[in-house]
Amino acid sequence: MAVSGARDNRGEVRIHESLDELSAILADYIAELSEASVKERGAFAIALSGGSLVGLIGKLCEAPYNKTVDWSKWYIFWADERVVAKNHTDSNYKQAKDGLLSKVPIVPSHVHSINDSVSAEEAAEEYEFSIRQLVKTRVVGVSEIGDCPKFDLILLGMGPDGHIASLFPNNSVLNERDEWVTFITDSPEPPPERITFTLPVINSASNVAMVVTGDSKAEAVHLAIDDVGHDCPSPPARMVQPMKGKLVWFLDKPAASKLDRSQFSE
Numbered sequence: 001m002a003v004s005g006a007r008d009n010r011g012e013v014r015i016h017e018s019l020d021e022l023s024a025i026l027a028d029y030i031a032e033l034s035e036a037s038v039k040e041r042g043a044f045a046i047a048l049s050g051g052s053l054v055g056l057i058g059k060l061c062e063a064p065y066n067k068t069v070d071w072s073k074w075y076i077f078w079a080d081e082r083v084v085a086k087n088h089t090d091s092n093y094k095q096a097k098d099g100l101l102s103k104v105p106i107v108p109s110h111v112h113s114i115n116d117s118v119s120a121e122e123a124a125e126e127y128e129f130s131i132r133q134l135v136k137t138r139v140v141g142v143s144e145i146g147d148c149p150k151f152d153l154i155l156l157g158m159g160p161d162g163h164i165a166s167l168f169p170n171n172s173v174l175n176e177r178d179e180w181v182t183f184i185t186d187s188p189e190p191p192p193e194r195i196t197f198t199l200p201v202i203n204s205a206s207n208v209a210m211v212v213t214g215d216s217k218a219e220a221v222h223l224a225i226d227d228v229g230h231d232c233p234s235p236p237a238r239m240v241q242p243m244k245g246k247l248v249w250f251l252d253k254p255a256a257s258k259l260d261r262s263q264f265s266e
C-alpha cells in the first residue's frame with residue numbers, strides 16, 4: 001500500500017512498498033496523463049530519461065496498457081541524452097527503444113531523438129530547433145509564462161548526487177535561462193558528452209515525475225524535499241519546481257528512508 005503526502009511547493013510524494021507496486025502505479029499514472037492530454041489537445045508529448053526509469057515504466061508494454069493507450073498520439077523526447085551512437089549501450093534512445101518503443105505501436109516519425117553524428121553542441125542546437133518546430137505546430141504545447149515548451153510529462157530519475165537529466169551539482173548549466181536544450185562535455189559520470197533540457201523547460205512542463213529508488217538516493221531525496229537549513233547543499237533535484245504544472249515523486253521505501261515524515265500531510 002503506497003503512502004502519499006503533499007509537501008508545499010515540493011510536490012506530491014508517493015512512497016511505495018515495492019518496486020513492483022511502484023511500477024504498477026507509475027504505469028497507471030502515465031496512462032491517465034496520456035488519456036487526459038489526448039482528450040484535451042490531441043497529443044501526448046512525453047520526455048524520457050535514462051537509468052532505471054525505462055525498466056520502471058515497462059508495465060506500459062503489458063495488458064491493459066498495450067491496448068488501451070492511444071500510442072498513435074504519443075510524441076517521444078528525451079530530457080537528456082548521452083552523445084553516443086544510437087546503437088551504443090550508453091544511449092538513452094537505445095534503452096528506451098529496446099525497453100518500450102519497439103514493443104508498442106508508436107509512430108516512428110513521432111520519436112524525436114538527437115542527431116548522434118555531430119558534436120554535443122550541434123546536437124543540442126539541432127534538438128532545440130526541432131522542438132521549436134513542434135511547438136509552432138502545437139505538437140508540443142507552449143507555456144503561458146515565457147515561450148518555453150510545455151511537455152505533457154517529463155519523467156526524471158535522480159542520481160545519488162541529486163542530479164536530474166544531465167544537470168549535475170555545481171555545473172554552470174544549472175543557471176541556463178535562455179536555451180531550451182544545452183550540452184555538457186564534462187559529465188562527472190561517463191559518458192562525458194551529453195545534451196540536456198534546461199531547468200526553465202523542465203519547470204514549464206504540465207507534469208514532472210521524479211522516479212527515484214534505492215537507498216543510495218536517500219540523502220539526496222531528503223535534501224531535495226525536506227525543509228533543510230540554508231547551510232545544507234541544495235541538489236539540482238530541489239530546483240525542480242514546475243511553475244504551473246504538477247510535480248509527483250515516486251519513491252520506494254529505501255529512497256524515502258531519510259525523509260522527515262513529520263512534515264508530511266498524508
Ligand SMILES: O=C(O)[C@H](O)[C@@H](O)[C@H](O)[C@H](O)COP(=O)(O)O
Pocket residue numbers: 049050051052053080082156157158159160163164165166189213
Ligand atoms: O545519464 C545518466 O547519467 C542517467 O541517465 C541519469 O541521469 C539517471 O537518470 C540517474 O542517474 C538515475 O539513474 P538510476 O535510476 O539508474 O539510478
